[in-house]
Structures are given as structure tokens and as C-alpha cells.
Amino acid sequence: MDTRPIGVFDSGMGGLTCVRQMIRLLPGEDIVYFGDTGRVPYGGRSVETIVRYARQDVAFLRSFDLKAIVIACGTVSTTALDVLKRENDLPILGVVQPAAKAAAKITKAGNIGIIGTKATIRSGAYEAAISALLPEAKLTAKACPLLVPLVEDGRVHRGDLVTERVVEEYLAPVKAAGVDTLVLGCTHYPLLMDVISDYMGAGVTLIDTGEEAARAAADLLTRQDRLNDPARNGLRRYYASDSAEDFAATAKLFLGKDISDRVERIAIENY
Numbered sequence: 001m002d003t004r005p006i007g008v009f010d011s012g013m014g015g016l017t018c019v020r021q022m023i024r025l026l027p028g029e030d031i032v033y034f035g036d037t038g039r040v041p042y043g044g045r046s047v048e049t050i051v052r053y054a055r056q057d058v059a060f061l062r063s064f065d066l067k068a069i070v071i072a073c074g075t076v077s078t079t080a081l082d083v084l085k086r087e088n089d090l091p092i093l094g095v096v097q098p099a100a101k102a103a104a105k106i107t108k109a110g111n112i113g114i115i116g117t118k119a120t121i122r123s124g125a126y127e128a129a130i131s132a133l134l135p136e137a138k139l140t141a142k143a144c145p146l147l148v149p150l151v152e153d154g155r156v157h158r159g160d161l162v163t164e165r166v167v168e169e170y171l172a173p174v175k176a177a178g179v180d181t182l183v184l185g186c187t188h189y190p191l192l193m194d195v196i197s198d199y200m201g202a203g204v205t206l207i208d209t210g211e212e213a214a215r216a217a218a219d220l221l222t223r224q225d226r227l228n229d230p231a232r233n234g235l236r237r238y239y240a241s242d243s244a245e246d247f248a249a250t251a252k253l254f255l256g257k258d259i260s261d262r263v264e265r266i267a268i269e270n271y
């Protein structure tokens with residue numbers, strides 16, 4: 001047993017889709033979450049900037065004694081995972097490998113769509129990971145830069161005409177390619193599950209990358225016999241680089257509960 005907390009981070013709120021699944025799969029685990037809400041979005045930035053931000057995010061999380069870190073961010077996982085792994089002596093999990101595994105397993109026709117931020121699609125990381133598992137797969141990738149700001153602004157519901165229009169425009173080529181599986185390569189996107197699935201149709205399976213990463217973390221800790229007592233109720237603490245009140249208000253949308261007494265603002269530039 002290892003009673004130390006798991007660190008989880010994202011550029012903003014999106015990683016909470018992963019935390020939600022971790023709470024379900026790993027109820028006994030303590031979690032320290034950092035959302036870089038002062039600098040979100042990362043997805044339109046250069047590799048150098050994303051790596052610099054990611055290093056600071058990890059340095060902050062490592063001010064706690066952690067047993068593992070989950071990068072609950074497609075952009076950081078596709079762009080900075082190798083650097084972070086090289087520089088840190090604890091297990092660091094990204095979302096790419098778990099999501100690629102799920103997509104390769106679920107697809108019937110080997111026709112898979114991938115959506116993510118500009119940086120994620122530029123990296124080609126999902127394509128490489130899926131192709132390694134399923135070399136004959138046909139892949140269609142599309143950057144969707146406006147989706148993160150829409151989610152951060154709470155514009156996630158069916159009937160939101162702006163969101164529906166943006167989703168339609170981005171996903172038209174992916175739908176036209178006839179994919180049967182769509183990797184939501186950014187952890188913000190599961191909030192748009194209804195709108196995306198209405199547009200893509202019932203025959204397309206959506207892969208929630210945060211959920212797959214949570215499952216991978218559960219598998220790893222189980223295999224290594226490093227789970228905390230599953231009968232206890234894990235303690236979760238949340239940190240943000242911008243207003244704690246705003247974080248708590250938006251977190252309600254992601255977690256379905258009020259966490260305002262557990263959010264603190266930190267100065268990420270000091271790490």
C-alpha cells in the first residue's frame with residue numbers, strides 16, 4: 001500500500017473529467033489537482049512554451065510527496081510527456097497511450113478520428129500511438145481550437161447554437177471520412193459529449209481520454225500494489241493559478257458538486 005496522493009494537472013479545468021473518473025475508479029485515493037487557469041489555453045502555444053509551463057506545473061505538484069502524476073491534458077501529454085518523464089523520478093502517465101489502446105480495441109473498421117488542440121494535432125502523437133497498435137488504421141485528425149474556450153465558458157449544452165455550429169464545422173471532414181471511433185484527444189471535450197455525439201451519430205464511439213487515463217492509473221497502481229485503502233474516502237485538494245472562486249464555479253459543471261472549500265490559488269510563476 002502507498003498512502004501518498006496522486007498529482008493530476010491540466011492547463012485548466014479539462015483535467016477534472018479525468019479526476020471525475022479517478023474518484024469513481026479510485027475512491028480511496030487522495031488527489032492533488034492543479035489547473036493552470038491563469039494561462040489556459042495551452043493548445044495554441046509553441047512547444048517551448050508548453051514544455052516550460054508543464055515543467056512549472058510538475059514542480060508545483062512535486063511540492064507534495066506524490067506517488068504518481070497523471071497529465072490530464074492532451075496538449076501536454078502529446079508535447080511534453082517524454083521531457084517530464086526524463087526529468088522526474090516518479091511514474092508519470094499521459095492520456096495518449098491509454099486512449100490509443102482503447103481506440104484500437106474498439107474500432108471495427110479501423111477507421112478512427114482524432115480531435116484535439118492545435119498543438120496536439122501538430123504533434124501527431126495520437127496517430128503514432130494508434131498506428132503502432134493498428135498499422136492498417138485509417139486516421140483522420142482535426143484541430144478544434146475554439147472548443148476549449150467554449151467549454152471553459154460553460155457553453156457545453158445541447159441547443160447552444162454557437163457550440164453546435166462550431167462542432168459541426170470542425171467535425172464535418174471527420175464525419176465525411178466515415179470514422180466509427182472518435183478520440184476526444186483533449187480532456188475538455190467530454191463535456192461536449194452530447195453535442196459531438198448528436199452530430200457524429202449513434203454509430204460512432206467516442207473515446208474519453210481522461211477516463212482512459214484514469215483507468216491506466218488504476219491498473220498501474222493495482223499492478224504495483226500501491227493503491228490506498230479503497231474503503232476510505234479520498235481527500236481531494238484543488239489548486240488554480242487564477243481565481244479560486246471562478247475555478248470552483250466552473251468545477252461544478254465538471255464534477256457535479258461544490259468544491260469551493262477545497263480550492264486555493266497559487267502563484268505558478270514561482271515554480
Ligand code: DGL
Pocket residue numbers: 010011012014015040041042043044072073074075076117120148185186187188
Ligand atoms: N485539456 C487540455 C487538453 O487536453 C486543453 C488544452 C488547452 O489548454 O488548450 O489538451
